[in-house]
Amino acid sequence: MTALSLVDQGPVSAETPPSQTLLHTVALAQLADEVGLTRYWLAEHHGVRNMGVAAPEILIGHIASRTTRLRVGAGGIMLPNHAPLHVAEQFRTLEALHPGRIDLGIGRSTGTGDEATRNALLRTPDGLERFGHHLTQLLGVGGRGGLDPADPYAGLVASPWDVPLPAVFLLGSSTGSAEAAARAGLGYAYFSVYQAPEAAATALRRYRELFTPHRPEDRPHAIVAARIWVGEDAEHAHALASSERLAVLDFLTGTPAPLEPMERALARPLTEAQLAVRDRLDTRSDVVGDVDHVAARLADLVAATGADEVMAVSNIHDPLERRNSLRRLAAAVEPHPVPVG
Template sequence: MTAFSVLDQGPRRAGVSSGELLGEAVRLARHVEELGFSRYWVAEHHAQAAVGISAPEIVIAHLAARTTRLRIGAGGMLLPNHAPLHVAEQFRTLEALHPGRIDLGIGRSSGTEHGPTAAALRRSSVAPEVFTGQLAQLLAFGGRDVLPAGHELASVRAVPDDAPLPGVFLLGGSRSSAVVAGRLGLGYAYLAAYQNPANAFQALRRYREEFVPAYEGARPWAILTLTVVVGRDDAHADALATPWRLALAQHAADNSSALLPVEEALAYRPTPAEEAALSAPPLNDLRAEVVGGPATVAAKLKSFVAESGADEVMVVANTYDPVDRRESYTRLAELAGLVGA
């Protein structure tokens, strides 16, 4: 049976404080835990008006303390922004506090397209060869690997040294990232299926072909991340998805703003720049957007899982109203046959 999980990007509504946003994350995490979802990951973004989580490691600790079974993780920690040793120590600490319930997803981007913010955050380049070295350090500091003899950091040990590094997933959006994840024996989460679903399917298959077990009994675990909004019917779901589509267009047009209510988003007249963003890739390609009533969503998910071979579907449902968001996950749980539904 395919597992289902949640990726929380912290969608922001106009006029809602950061405290309210984080309170909504707690309510959603508890809700999907009761429904039978497997994990709940929080993303790292910076300088984006429509999303509000910038420190996933802190939010993870908060959510793990307020749930009981759900795996809580980062989707992800963006390694160019952080020292590998610090990430290893943060997540070994989280694992010590919540044994067996923490995941560490690692990404290569900076989490922002705003140049000054990226410069303020970034410790290093996002070039693949630099990232590969950072990842090797992280795995070594976490006790999952060792640095080459003579490496200047070979003697470094992360504290607490008696708590393991939690399960590590490489986040990606290309076949090259799938190869890296497979050869290192890591889990793999394809996060950019909305841009090119066919490439997502190829990447997940390549990941399995390249997988080398990092320890005895290890097996590949492939996660396909999709935008999924389940409404009462197709028209209702399409309306619920409109504020987020508009927010993405506004961000692409350098007019980033918080999500508008459904009625305002439906009545909104896009600027020429926003209209151009809506009419160009990736926003004009809705092949990987799973939006509709229960029957529509069930058929699309069945097709995507069959084509990709995904072990798990991770769902993003950025609606304006948090009640609509929870109801969408409830409908998804029902059509997926999750135990709590």
């Protein structure tokens, strides 16, 4: 059975504002724990109208304390926004409180929806360009070594220093990020969205070819993440996907908005600009259908990429529909059906 996980971006709608979204996030994580998912990651976004998780490090501890076996982590911490020493301290602290259940996914963007928010969050003006150096500092101060003696971080130790840094994954959507993760000896999570399906296979193959362990315990671990919606049938699945797909078109055409109910999303006519954007987006990596169709697509995805794990991104307007979609998703990779209710 393929390991199945979920990354939660905290979908926001007019009916479910950000504060309420956080409560639904906790409930969804508890369901993920119940139906046997491997990981539950929280994304970091700022100033994005339809995504409500801005402080994943806080939610990780909260969710870990309300679940029993689920690994909980960041998918990811946007390193250009944060001091590497502080990130190492936060996640060593989480590891101390929830040993063996914390993951640290690292991203190289700011997770923002506009330039003003981006500029407000960037820790240094060149933070995006110096991502590789800051990642080395984070790993070094977290006890993995590799720092130049002349580096300002050399000799620093992230507290609590008697706790290891949790499992670290690099997030990306290119062959370049796969190569960077491999050379650093880290886990890798490939976000297969708006790309040709074969791009994931190329990136993950390159990751395994170049993987260089830095410690005896280092092993390659490849996750492929995709947008997945599982409905009662194909029509219902595409209806579930409609709210998120419309929100993307709104964002890309300069009119960002929270998620709309699927009935309104299906009925709303698209502008000429939105139609043009829609026709340019490659959605072949999306997985949309009933349980049997999704099971077959995921099996093909794992066979093509050699991924150790599949991670779902499933933004849906209605929290109950979202929970039921997750139950169906679990049933798609579980030989014993998971009841929907």
